Amino acid sequence: MNDREKRFRIGFAAGTLRAVDIPSVHSFMKSNPEIVASWDEQENKTVLKRVLNDEINCGLVVGKPQVPGLLSELIKSVDIVLYVHKDHRLRSKQQISITEIKDEPLISMNEKYHIYHDFINACHMNDFNPEIVAKVGEGDSIYRLVKNGIGIGIAPRFFKDDTDVKAIPITDTYTWDVYGIYLENSPDAELAKRFLEQCSDKFH
Numbered sequence: 001m002n003d004r005e006k007r008f009r010i011g012f013a014a015g016t017l018r019a020v021d022i023p024s025v026h027s028f029m030k031s032n033p034e035i036v037a038s039w040d041e042q043e044n045k046t047v048l049k050r051v052l053n054d055e056i057n058c059g060l061v062v063g064k065p066q067v068p069g070l071l072s073e074l075i076k077s078v079d080i081v082l083y084v085h086k087d088h089r090l091r092s093k094q095q096i097s098i099t100e101i102k103d104e105p106l107i108s109m110n111e112k113y114h115i116y117h118d119f120i121n122a123c124h125m126n127d128f129n130p131e132i133v134a135k136v137g138e139g140d141s142i143y144r145l146v147k148n149g150i151g152i153g154i155a156p157r158f159f160k161d162d163t164d165v166k167a168i169p170i171t172d173t174y175t176w177d178v179y180g181i182y183l184e185n186s187p188d189a190e191l192a193k194r195f196l197e198q199c200s201d202k203f204h
Contacts, residue, residue, distance in 0.1 A: 062114035083153035105151035110135035
């Protein structure tokens with residue numbers, strides 16, 4: 001009986017748990033017993049594929065998929081910034097363009113993250129290949145490496161400035177957008193919509 005009740009499954013793309021209000025979402029899960037309360041993160045393309053194959057009922061992904069029959073709702077949009085060390089030559093800048101860092105050692109999330117591919121594409125559009133010296137699996141690792149002078153980090157603005165590290169906006173408008181996705185014809189579409197309302201910035 002319990003297994004039959006818990007039919008609604010949610011997928012989180014890597015990094016998207018940072019975009020949601022965990023206590024609010026956890027409370028919503030507990031108040032809706034049909035939801036399987038799993039917090040596992042997977043690759044962006046895996047979550048999208050599982051929603052399209054009806055293996056899960058709702059997903060949080062980075063970037064808006066353009067797929068017929070798939071509904072997408074913007075959950076959160078965060079500026080992408082460059083994190084620099086206090087002694088770096090660019091520290092005094094108020095903004096930095098992508099082209100200004102083409103010869104800099106760069107620290108990025110790894111290939112499992114949507115932001116990595118977006119960043120590579122942005123560099124290629126500006127006619128250079130970035131010198132990535134570190135690819136990490138956790139945003140905190142970017143901050144620690146920058147703090148120790150390993151290179152410039154590129155990440156959503158999740159960390160506050162301190163005496164060692166400063167976040168500098170990128171002049172080329174560039175954001176990290178998290179979307180909630182679900183199939184339009186799903187029998188659980190209404191529950192998916194209510195769940196995404198709990199995740200959305202508009203409601204917090």
